[in-house]
Amino acid sequence: MTRIAVTVDGVKYADEVEPRMLLVHYLREQVGKTGTVVGCDTSNCGACTVHLDGRSVKSCSILAVQADGSEVTTIEGLAREGQLHPVQQAFHDNHALQCGFCTPGMIMQSIDLLGDNPDPDDAAVREGLEGNLCRCTGYQNIVKAVRDAADMMSSGAGPAAERVSPSSVAGGGR
Amino acid sequence: MTATAQPSANELGRSRKRKEDARLISGRTRWTDNISLPGMVHLAVLRSPVAHATIGSIEVEAAKQAPGVAAVFTGRDFADEQGSLPCAWPISSDMVAPQAPSLAVDRVNFAGEAVAVVAARSAAEAHDALELIEVDFDDLPVVLDMEAALADGADLVHPEQGTNRNALWVFDSAEVGTGGDVEDAIRDASDNGVVVRRRFRQQRLVPAFMEPRSVVMDPTGEQLTLWSATQVPHILRVMIAMTLGVPEHKVRVIAPDVGGGFGGKLQVTPEEIITFLVAQRLGKPAKWTESRSESLVSGHHGRDQIQDITICASRDGTVTGLKVELMADMGAYLRLVSPGIPILGAFMYNAIYKIPAYHFACTNVFTTKTPTDAYRGAGRPEATFAIERIMDELAVELGMEPLELRERNWIKHEEFPFTTVSTLTYDSGNYEAATARAKELFGYDGLRAEQRRRREAGDPVQLGIGISTFTEMCGLAPSRVLGSLSYAAGGWEHASIRMLPTGKVEVVTGSSPHGQGHETAWSQIVSDQLGVGFDDVEVLHGDTQSSHKGMDSYGSRSLTVGGIAVVKAAEKVVDKARKVAAHMLEASEDDLEYDRGRFTVRGTDKGTTVADVALAVFAAHDLPDGVEASLDSDATFDPENFSFPHGTHLCATEVDTETGHVTIRSYVCVDDVGTVVNPLIVEGQIHGGLAQGIAQALFEEAVYDEAGTLITGTLADYLVPSAVDLPNFVTDRTETPSTTNPLGVKGVGEAGTIASTPAVVNAVIDSVRHLGVRDVEMPCSPQTVWRAINAAQGRAKSVSEGYTDTAAGGGLGSVDASGGAR
Secondary structure (H helix, E strand, O other): OEEEEEEEOOEEEEEEEOOOOEHHHHHHHHOOOOOOOOOOOOOOOOOOEEEEOOEEEEOOOOEHHHHOOOEEEOHHHOOEOOEOOHHHHHHHHOOOOOOOOOHHHHHHHHHHHHHHOOOOOHHHHHHHOOOOOOOOOOOHHHHHHHHHHHHHHOOOOOOHHHOOOHHHOOOOOO | OOOOOOOOOOOOOOOOOOOOHHHHOOOOOOEHHHOOOOOOEEEEEEEOOOOOEEEEEEEOHHHHOOOOEEEEEEHHHHOOOOOOOOOOOOOOOOOOOOOOOOOOOOEEOOOOOEEEEEEEOOHHHHHHHHOOOEEEEEEOOOOOOHHHHHOOOOOOOOHHHOOOEEEEEEEEHHHHOOOEOHHHHHHHHHHHEEEEEEEEEEEEEOOOOOOOOEEEEEOOOOOEEEEEOOOOHHHHHHHHHHHHOOOHHHEEEEOOEOOOOOOOOOOOOHHHHHHHHHHHHHOOOEEEEOOHHHHHHHOOEEEEEEEEEEEEEEOOOOEEEEEEEEEEEEEOOOOOOHHHHHHHHHHOOOOOEOOOEEEEEEEEEEOOOOOEOOOOOOOHHHHHHHHHHHHHHHHHHHOOOHHHHHHHHEOOHHHOOEEOOOOOEEOOOOHHHHHHHHHHHHOHHHHHHHHHHHHHHOOOEEEEEEEEEEEOOEOOOOHHHHHHOOOOOOOOEEEEEEEOOOOOEEEEEOOOOOOOOHHHHHHHHHHHHHOOOHHHEEEEOOEOOOOOOOOOOOOOOHHHHHHHHHHHHHHHHHHHHHHHHHHHOOOOHHHEEEEOOEEEEOOOOOEEEHHHHHHHHHHOOOOOOOOOOOOOEEEEEOOOOOEOOEEEEEEEEEEEOOOOOEEEEEEEEEEEOEOOOOHHHHHHHHHHHHHHHHHHHHOOOOOEOOOOOEOOOOOOOOOOOOHHHOOOEEEEEOOOOOOOOOOOEOOOOOHHHHHHHHHHHHHHHHHHHHHOOOOOOOOOOHHHHHHHHHHHHHHHHHHHOOOOOOOOOOOOEOOOOOOOOO
C-alpha cells in the first residue's frame, strides 16, 4: 500500500492505496465519486475523463499514486454555489445527452478543449472530442452544446446570470 | 388552493428540455455499478478462450485459497438449479433449441462463454483469482461459416441435435393469398422484363451501449432484489422466476439509470442468473460488472445474415416480384428473441412498394460464435438495406433514375390504408411529400449535375448519391400479431396515474427508459391530459415494486404503446373526476365540458379543476353515493396495429478513387414519425439512429479469426465512430399522423438506423459505379472500397479482352462474385 494525498473537488483526502489502483477506481470506490464512470478497458471511450491539475486525463489510464499531491476535479465538482458550469448548462440546453453515461467525460473534455481554444469551429470541437465516444447522440448536439458554451463563456456574452467568472471555471482561465 | 401551476400552452409538440438531464450532467447518477451494499462480494467470470471444446477437469482449489476469495463456482456446481436461459420466441414448432446453461457444464460453444465465477471481497481480488483456475479444454472443430454449417456432414455445434439448422421460416404470398407466385413472376420477367439477383452480407455488429452491463443481487431481504443494467426489468423478473423456479412474488427487479441499450440490454443474461445464484448461495449481496472486453465478446451481437435477393420487373420499371432467401447466424445459443429477429424483417422487404408477388424464406443457423439477438432495428435494417440496395441495382439495369423507379412503385398517399403483400396494413403515410422535401434540402439536381461534371473530368475524388426511401413496422405490440408469430408474450403496456391531494401527479409506466427521455415526454402528455404543470408530474419506472406491470422498452414501442397507456389512464382519471366534479358543481355530468384539466358547466362560468377534485376526493367528506375515494387509475393498452414511420434519406459521398477513402459530404433526411410530443427528443433519436446506421455502412464489424476468436474484442478494434467520423446531419420532418392511436404518434427510436445504412452504401457505389463497381461489402472501409475499384478495373480490362459477364441480371453480388470485395 502507498500513501497518497489528493484534493478531489476541493476536499483533501489522505489514503492508503494499492500501487496498481487506477485513479478512476480510487475516485469511485475510495472517494465515492461515482459520477465518474468506467466505459472501457483500453482508454478509447473517455467516459472516465477528469481534470488533473486543470488538464483533462482519462482516469483509467493513470494510477492513483500518480495523482499524489495533485488536485482532481470531477463532474461532481463543477457546479458553483448551485449554479451549473456553462458547459453543463449547454449540454442540457442543447439536448447533448441521452443515456448520459458518456456525459461526465464528455463535459470534462469539452471544458479542457475550450481552455485551449475558446472559440472553436465545428471541426475543432469534433477533433477535440475525438477521444470520447457517445453511442446515443450522433455527436451533433454535443458539438452544438460546446459551441454554445463557448459563446456563454466568452467575455461579455449572454445574460450575467448565466456567466461564471473564468477564475471559478475549471479549465477556463488558462 | 394548491401550488400547482396551470399550464399555459399545449405541451404536445413543445421542445421541452429534459427532466432527466439534471442528475446526468452533474454526476448524481444511479448506475448499477455505483451500488454498494454492506457485506457485498464482487464477482469475476472466467470465460472460455476457445470457441468449441469439451470441458475436462476444472481446478479451482488454488483460486479458493487466494486472498479475499469467498467462493468459486463452476457450471457443475449450478447444473441442477441454473436451468436453461430462456428463448421466448420459438418461431416454428420443430425449432431446434439446445440447452443454454448460464455457466457451461460439459462443453463450451463460443469463445467468451462463462465457465466459472469467483466471488471475492473486491473486484480486483476476484480477477486475480481467475488467473489461478485451471480448465482442461479438449478442442472440438469450430463452426464459423453458415453455408458450410448447413452442408451435409458438417461439424456440429450441438452434436446431440444432429443439425446446425435452428429453423426454417417461410412466407409465400401465393400460399397466403396476398399475391401471386414469385416463381411465375421471375419466369415471366426473364422473358419479357428484367431480373436482378444479388447476394448481400449483413456483417455482425456489436450493440456497444456505453454503460457496461452490471448486476447486483441482494438476498438479505424478504424479497430477493436484483438491480440490473437492463432494458427489460419486468421481463427479467418473470424469466428469473420461470428459469430458476423462484416464486415470482419473491423477486424484485430494479433497472436504475441504464446507460443505453439499443437492443443489447433486451436480454436475460447468463451473468444475471449467475449473480443471482451466487448471492443466494452465499447469503450475501453480490455484484458483477463487466469490462468492455467482456461486453464485446459475451454480450449478444446483432445482424449477421447472408441475403440472397431476386427482384423482377417489367421494362417500364414496374416491380413484379421479390424473392428473399436468408441465412441468419444465431451464434452458439438461442437467447431471448434470437430466432425471431430475422423474421421481424419478413414483413419489411416489400417496404413502401406495391409488390404483387413475394416469397421469404429464412434459415437460422448455429455457429460457434457469440449468440446474436436484438440490435437497433432488429431485422428491419437488414430488410431495408436489401430492398433499397436492390432497387438501385434494378434502376441501373433498367437505365432509370433511381428515385423515379421508387416513385413508380411506391404506395401513393391517397392509397392509404394499404394492405401489403406481406399482410400488414399501413395506416398512413406520404412518401411523395417526404421525398420532395428531402430533394429540396439536399439540392438533388445540383448534386447530380456536379457528379456528371466530376465523372467527365475524371476527378480522382468522385461524388455519389445514395437513396433510401424507407418505412418500418414498429411499436412492437399487437398481442394478437405476436401470438400469430409464436412469440411467448403479449405486446401490451401498462400505466397508472396517482392523483395526489396537492394536485401533483405520479405516473407509473411499464416501459423502461435507458436514455429516451420518458420522464420528460410522459410529463408533457399528462400535463395536457390533466391540465397540470409539466413540473407537477413525476414519472416512476424501472422498479417492479413501484411499477408492477410492464413489457419494457424496445422496438420503438415506448411512446406508441406505453405513452398511449398513459393517455388511457388519464382518461380514466378524468372519467372518475367528472362524477365528483358534477356533484361539487351541483350539475349533471352531461352538462359538464372538459378541457385540459378544467370542468365547466355548459353555459355558465361555474367550474372546477381535476386538481381541486383530487383534494375533495382526498378529504372524501362529500362524495356522491357509490363513488370511491380515489381518482387513481390504471390502463393496459394493446394497440390494433404497429406504427409505420417512413422517410426519405439522401446521402452524398465523396470517394477518393486512389485510396478508397469515403467522406460523407452531405446527409439529409426527412422523416415522418407522425405527431411529435417533443421535437428535441425526436431529433436526438434520429441523430443517434443515423450514427449507428452509418457506422454499419462504413466502420463496424465483429470479426472472427479461423479459430473462432473474436479479434475485434476491444474498442480499439471495434470501430464505434467518434465525433470526427460523422458529418452534420440535416434533418426535417413531415407529419402524417398515425390513425391507429389517439395521439397520432409513431415510433422513432429505430428509424435513423434502419434508413441510413443503404443510403450510405448506395452513395458509395454510385460514386464508383462508372468505374465498373457493382457492389461494395460492408463496412465500406478504405481497403474494401479500394479493392472493389481495383477488382472492377481488372474486370473491365478482361471484358475488353473478350471475357463476357454472363450474369445478365447482375452478378451474384458481394460475397463471392467479382464485382465485390471484402
